[in-house]
Amino acid sequence: MIAFEHVGKRYGGRFEALANIDFRVRRGEMVFLTGHSGAGKSSLLRLIMRLERPSRGKVRVAGHDIERLHHSQIPFYRRQIGVVFQDHQLLFDRSIYHNVALPLEIQGVEHREAARRVRAALDKVGLLHREGALPIELSGGEQQRVGIARAVVNKPALLLADEPTGNLDPQLSADIMALFEDFNRIGTTVMVASHDLALIARLRHRTLRLHDGRLVADEEVA
Amino acid sequence: MSRESAPSPRGARTQRPAGGIRWRAWARHHRAMVLDSARRLLRRPLGSLMTMLAIAIALVLPAGLWLTLDSARLLDAELEQSATLTAYLEVGVGDSEAGRIEQALAAQAGVLDTRLITAAEGMAEFHQALGLRDALARLDDNPLPASVVVRPADPAPQAVRRLAERFEAVPGVDEVRLDLAWLERLRHLAELGQRVTLALGVLFGLGVLLVVGNTIRLAVENRRQEIEVITLIGATHAFVRRPFLYSGAWFGLGGGLLAWGLLTLGSDWLSAPVSALAASYGASFHLPRLGLEGSTILLCSSTLLGWLGAWIAVNRHLAESRPR
Numbered sequence: 238m239i240a241f242e243h244v245g246k247r248y249g250g251r252f253e254a255l256a257n258i259d260f261r262v263r264r265g266e267m268v269f270l271t272g273h274s275g276a277g278k279s280s281l282l283r284l285i286m287r288l289e290r291p292s293r294g295k296v297r298v299a300g301h302d303i304e305r306l307h308h309s310q311i312p313f314y315r316r317q318i319g320v321v322f323q324d325h326q327l328l329f330d331r332s333i334y335h336n337v338a339l340p341l342e343i344q345g346v347e348h349r350e351a352a353r354r355v356r357a358a359l360d361k362v363g364l365l366h367r368e369g370a371l372p373i374e375l376s377g378g379e380q381q382r383v384g385i386a387r388a389v390v391n392k393p394a395l396l397l398a399d400e401p402t403g404n405l406d407p408q409l410s411a412d413i414m415a416l417f418e419d420f421n422r423i424g425t426t427v428m429v430a431s432h433d434l435a436l437i438a439r440l441r442h443r444t445l446r447l448h449d450g451r452l453v454a455d456e457e458v459a
Numbered sequence: 460m461s462r463e464s465a466p467s468p469r470g471a472r473t474q475r476p477a478g479g480i481r482w483r484a485w486a487r488h489h490r491a492m493v494l495d496s497a498r499r500l501l502r503r504p505l506g507s508l509m510t511m512l513a514i515a516i517a518l519v520l521p522a523g524l525w526l527t528l529d530s531a532r533l534l535d536a537e538l539e540q541s542a543t544l545t546a547y548l549e550v551g552v553g554d555s556e557a558g559r560i561e562q563a564l565a566a567q568a569g570v571l572d573t574r575l576i577t578a579a580e581g582m583a584e585f586h587q588a589l590g591l592r593d594a595l596a597r598l599d600d601n602p603l604p605a606s607v608v609v610r611p612a613d614p615a616p617q618a619v620r621r622l623a624e625r626f627e628a629v630p631g632v633d634e635v636r637l638d639l640a641w642l643e644r645l646r647h648l649a650e651l652g653q654r655v656t657l658a659l660g661v662l663f664g665l666g667v668l669l670v671v672g673n674t675i676r677l678a679v680e681n682r683r684q685e686i687e688v689i690t691l692i693g694a695t696h697a698f699v700r701r702p703f704l705y706s707g708a709w710f711g712l713g714g715g716l717l718a719w720g721l722l723t724l725g726s727d728w729l730s731a732p733v734s735a736l737a738a739s740y741g742a743s744f745h746l747p748r749l750g751l752e753g754s755t756i757l758l759c760s761s762t763l764l765g766w767l768g769a770w771i772a773v774n775r776h777l778a779e780s781r782p783r
């Protein structure tokens with residue numbers, strides 16, 4: 238599903254955020270990405286979303302070299318990936334409902350069908366009763382969950398999450414991770430960046446460890 | 460488009476809805492954005508009005524000039540109708556001979572009508588013009604020739620000149636005078652006016668683009684985060700652009716309507732003195748109003764300019780925020 242082939246990423250020509258990253262994620266796998274702050278986790282996810290372009294090497298998703306995507310194809314590529322952003326990226330001038338509905342609105346999904354899917358997604362993250370609220374009225378953890386609902390509302394084949402449990406208490410973190418596992422069970426490929434090492438250890442999934450932009454460990458769990 | 464082949468994590472092809480559904484979704488989004496952009500405009504009524512006024516002011520000058528020129532063309536045509544040439548007969552040609560010559564000239568092709576001024580009538584006019592009354596009595600010999608004033612059917616300068624050449628070949632005609640210089644001067648002036656209007660139109664059209672472009676640039680700046688987010692989750696450039704294009708079109712349309720109002724008011728306000736002034740020169744000239752056609756052109760072009768200004772502003776933003 239995802240293949241990095243000797244990928245390097247420099248910012249501003251000098252600073253090397255990622256160096257010689259080489260790994261493969263199979264379809265339907267669930268993978269954790271860990272590393273200290275600044276190790277390059279977000280950069281790696283941004284490469285997959287084609288928000289950044291590699292300075293060297295190749296990133297393949299579903300067998301395609303995404304570098305070769307024409308810029309007019311990129312939106313259609315991104316629609317296939319659900320992303321939970323480290324900084325939520327919610328729109329503060331519209332309700333929770335409309336935030337979650339955004340990907341469907343972009344794809345022109347019919348209103349009734351959209352409403353059904355939005356409610357299902359909000360229900361999964363336990364925020365159905367807050368659908369009319371504005372993001373500002375929600376706690377950080379609740380905003381994070383709205384971001385998760387938005388990422389899964391489109392039933393993407395690939396789900397990327399950048400610190401999805403950063404603002405959550407241990408119980409909620411475990412719930413959210415269980416949610417990702419649910420998605421994984423129905424065939425979604427899931428990649429979660431996190432430094433919650435205790436939680437990662439408990440969940441027993443394959444873990445990629447970054448250190449200063451290098452892949453230092455790739456631990457499969459038996 | 461090659462979008463169909465966008466690779467997808469699900470397989471070789473991106474899942475896309477069927478054509479009919481996609482078209483309906485597209486139409487729905489357009490409708491939603493027409494309303495959404497109008498609502499945003501109304502949410503800041505004063506700011507929107509200022510932008511529209513700026514557009515209107517930029518449009519009024521070239522449109523007003525164009526209108527004035529348009530009516531000057533009518534005046535021009537009227538003046539051309541009064542183009543005449545005068546054939547002076549040889550001195551000593553008698554009245555009956557002069558009558559025959561007039562008949563000969565009137566029979567020529569391209570002559571609308573003729574009027575004979577006998578030597579005596581010419582003298583009388585001459586004296587009247589000079590304010591002399593009894594000089595006539597003192598002059599036994601009339602030194603003035605009789606003349607025939609001819610109105611040509613075709614007032615174009617070349618046609619009139621050809622007519623004059625033919626008249627000069629008629630026996631008994633001494634000299635043909637045609638007063639074309641002022642007509643040509645008028646024509647040059649009209650052309651100058653047209654070019655100035657065109658130049659001003661282009662210049663002020665650019666002004667409208669800048670006004671709308673700047674307003675939309677600010678709107679884009681205000682919604683930068685929203686644009687970023689929807690781009691992250693797969694909005695196409697067309698989708699991002701749409702609300703701004705409609706805002707631009709609304710600004711243009713509003714500006715055009717204001718310009719139309721200003722022009723109508725202005726021509727009402729100026730019409731009385733202008734007509735009076737024209738009347739004092741013996742001409743009938745009325746300030747024109749924008750007809751249906753003119754109004755349509757004004758509104759369409761202002762709307763289009765607004766839309767174009769928005770397009771440029773949004774595209775500059777989109778080009779800047781492409782991944783490197």
Ligand SMILES: Nc1ncnc2c1ncn2[C@@H]1O[C@H](COP(=O)(O)OP(=O)(O)OP(=O)(O)O)[C@@H](O)[C@H]1O
Nearest residue numbers: 248249254272273274275276277278279280281323
């Ligand atoms: N747009 C950018 N321009 C320049 N440098 C950047 C940019 N984005 C990231 N970096 C640098 O690249 C390095 C890796 O950043 P990245 O955001 O990938 O880290 P991270 O592992 O996600 O950290 P965290 O856990 O704090 O989110 C950092 O040192 C950061 O300063």
Ligand SMILES: [Mg+2]
Nearest residue numbers: 278279323399
């Ligand atoms: Mg990060």
